[in-house]
Amino acid sequence: MGISGKPSPEQLHSFHSQGFLVIESFSSPEEIDDMRRRMDQLLDGFDCSTAASIFSTKNQQKLTDDYFYESAEKISFFFEEKAFGEDGNLKQAKQLSINKVGHALHEIDPVFKTFSCSEKLSSLMLSLGYKGPVIIQSMYIFKQPGIGGEVVPHQDNSFLYTEPPTCTGLWLALEDATILNGCLWAIPGSHKNGLVRRFIRGDEGVYFDQPSPSYDDKDFVPVEVKAGSLVVLHGDLIHQSFENQSPKSRHAYSLHVVDTDGCKWAQENWIRRKVDPEPLYES
Numbered sequence: 001m002g003i004s005g006k007p008s009p010e011q012l013h014s015f016h017s018q019g020f021l022v023i024e025s026f027s028s029p030e031e032i033d034d035m036r037r038r039m040d041q042l043l044d045g046f047d048c049s050t051a052a053s054i055f056s057t058k059n060q061q062k063l064t065d066d067y068f069y070e071s072a073e074k075i076s077f078f079f080e081e082k083a084f085g086e087d088g089n090l091k092q093a094k095q096l097s098i099n100k101v102g103h104a105l106h107e108i109d110p111v112f113k114t115f116s117c118s119e120k121l122s123s124l125m126l127s128l129g130y131k132g133p134v135i136i137q138s139m140y141i142f143k144q145p146g147i148g149g150e151v152v153p154h155q156d157n158s159f160l161y162t163e164p165p166t167c168t169g170l171w172l173a174l175e176d177a178t179i180l181n182g183c184l185w186a187i188p189g190s191h192k193n194g195l196v197r198r199f200i201r202g203d204e205g206v207y208f209d210q211p212s213p214s215y216d217d218k219d220f221v222p223v224e225v226k227a228g229s230l231v232v233l234h235g236d237l238i239h240q241s242f243e244n245q246s247p248k249s250r251h252a253y254s255l256h257v258v259d260t261d262g263c264k265w266a267q268e269n270w271i272r273r274k275v276d277p278e279p280l281y282e283s
Ligand SMILES: O=C(O)CCC(=O)C(=O)O
Pocket: 141, 151, 156, 169, 171, 183, 184, 233, 239, 240, 241, 252, 254, 255
């Protein structure tokens, strides 16, 4: 893997057969440090009390729904479910309570934008056959020590649907991800079986149009990677991660890309942009 971001024919072949690909050393230690330090600053500037009140159980669903919808074009903070005590207060510092920050870091924040719009990332999307790729969302995921919540088995195309489906996940490890601290797990080849359900934004909130199929734990393989590795995930790949019960965090920066050429963004998706995102390139 050179600086160009262009995968080898063997890597592309593996991606198409497995539904995911690990590109080692995609990011330099300096690039990772820049993003981690920037997130520290964003957290310092985050006023926890306002957001915490939105998520306290006494509040109405509508507030949390709106906070979520509006995050599509903002830098918003979401808490770990287990961050709060019985009294509704945070059990630990805000730095150890946030589940993720999203969903427009790539657009608004200069440091995250530099990585997200880098040549190597565009070059990767070009190799995957994208004609007018847009980053439709970004997430800084913390997987906090002890309380980092599980992410149940899913396909990214369920959440970011285009007709036909075109989503690819780009998951950059900002720390080593291991079985102990809650790495990704995937079912190799599962992207070949199609999309099983969609996540719909309705008048009363969001919902899935079908129940989840049940999956067999033994079909999943762990995707343990070093910091700096990029995991490329096919939009139909079944993947998940378990709760982080270890004392080590597992930070990651995750981007989701869809095409704008030859496909249509679905109106029922949770993201309804006021301003259309700019494609990384058009070809
Ligand atoms: O980081 C995780 O645990 C899950 C992330 C994920 O599902 C994604 O980025 O598509």
